[in-house]
Amino acid sequence: MHALVRLSPDITTKSDRTRRRFMRRLVDNLRDAFRSNGIVARVDPGWVRLTFESDDPGAAAVAARVFGVHSLSRVEPRDASSLNILVEHAATWFRPLVQGKTFAVRAKTGGSAPFDSRAICIALGDQLRHHGTVHLDDPEITCHVEVREGTGYLFSDSLPGQRGLPLGCEGRAVALISGGFDSAVASWMVMRRGVALDYVFCRLGGAVHTQGALRVLQVLTSQWGYGSPATVHVLPFEDVVERIRERCHPAMWQLALKRAMYRAAQQAGRTLRAQAIITGESIGQVSSQTLKNLRALDGRMDLPVLRPLIGMDKEEIIARARDIGTFDLSATVQEYCDIVPKKPAVAAKPSDIVEAEAALALDVEALIASGRRLDARALGEQDWGLESLEIDTIPEGAAILDLRGAHGFAAWHYPGAARIDLALALAQIGHFDKARPYVAYCEFGLKSAFLAESMRKSGYEAYNFHGGLRGVMRYASGRNLLPLELLPEDSWR
Secondary structure, rough: OOOEEEEEEEOOOHHHHHHHHHHHHHHHHHHHHHOOOOOEEEEOOOEEEEEEEEOOOOOOHHOOOOOOOOEEEEEEEOOOOOOOHHHHHHHHHHHHHHHEEEEEEEEOOOOOOOOHHHHHHHHHHHOOOOOOOOOOOOOOOEEEEEOOOEEEEEEEOOOEHHHEOOOOOOOOEHHHHHHHHHHHHHHHHOEEEEEEEEEEEEEEEEEHHHHEEEEEEHHHHHHOOOOOEEEEEEEOHHHHHHHHHHOOOOOHHHHHHHHHHHHHHHHHHHHOOOOOOOOOOOOOOHHHHHHHHHHHHHHOOOEEEEOOOOOOOOHHHHHHHHHHHHHHHHOOOOOOOOOOOOOOOOOEEEEEHHHHHHHOOHHHHHHHHOEEEEEEHHHHEEEEEOOEEEEEOOOOEEEEEOOOHHHHHHHHHOOOOOOHHHHHHHOOOOOOEEEEEEEEEEEOOOOHHHHHHHHHHHHOEEEEEOOHHHHHHHHHHHHOOHHHHOOOOOHHH
């Protein structure tokens, strides 16, 4: 497969010197994208277009995720040393596509081509008009021809890219990541503007919260972080919440927690060469995100706090999360950072934040030192910290809890499993029979891990089935408890 890559206008409108720098970064990022996905490809740089060649059918989809790519097309390269030769090749290639359909010819030439685009359109259209009907306004098939450096590229459709700036060309920032919708989308939007990111995750819910957040981050970095290394600081914040409850006025709890997270991100950013802090806040979404509260939170910070979602509502944010592939995982991550009392502050002053900070007396350097520093582009199950919770077999006599929705449960569930919503299961802790073990599963293993951990704290023998629904289905298929048509896709690999 040959592909022609068009550049984002963010690149083509720059000065020659800046454009060359951005182009080098884009080429490096494309090559890293292919390497990261195990794709062998040859990338050929160009001033107006890039081209790449690969035998892997997935190469185009990977390239379309690289920031700085406006669009790309799978092309057929042909000799364009003369108009007659090019038109002969093009007519042969396009003829089956236009047969019995309406069509139009669109051509572009560049460099030192001895003929212009109009000549291509006239000559090729004349060759094809006997096989289809010319319709310039709304054709069923558009026959595209681009001529670059003596080669004609033939194609009939395009795959849209993400546009934006090549990742890494605008420096680095540190993003606060929680595992929810907002922080992942905010990070993606800044990456799209060329900013390479490192991350700070403030752990509030133990190993389960860590698993949820890092799995979201894994998608973000493995699917979109091409060309840039990324570090994540995993910081223990459970004790910070307790200190806030003990030392700060209840109305300031949420703001004190956010300010502690800002300071942790700033401290981590000093070692990561960060030039800004990225958060997922949006004006008025919750009580801590009123305009007055955001202004108070920003006071006395060395690094600017950037909020890419500031003018977006929740529906827009969720729609973007679906587009970038983090929605399903974020939807299962529990809300841990909400410690809002009945009457939270909605119009705090900078002096209120200063007072809360003084009462908290948080040693940020010690907090950073007590955390874990991980390679965000090489995250795996070894980083979740759930080994003691995970199980890949179902013990004899265990009660099996399916935490999925009613439709998924009706489609298939492990024989003997009982469906229960997570909220109801949590409310029922204390009423379950402690004489038997419990095994929970859900779509991705996040809700079920949270339930298993919560049950263990109350003295139950509880487990999360490793691999979520897919893991349970594999286990069931090995015991001949799964219909053949429902076998997981990777069961034969």
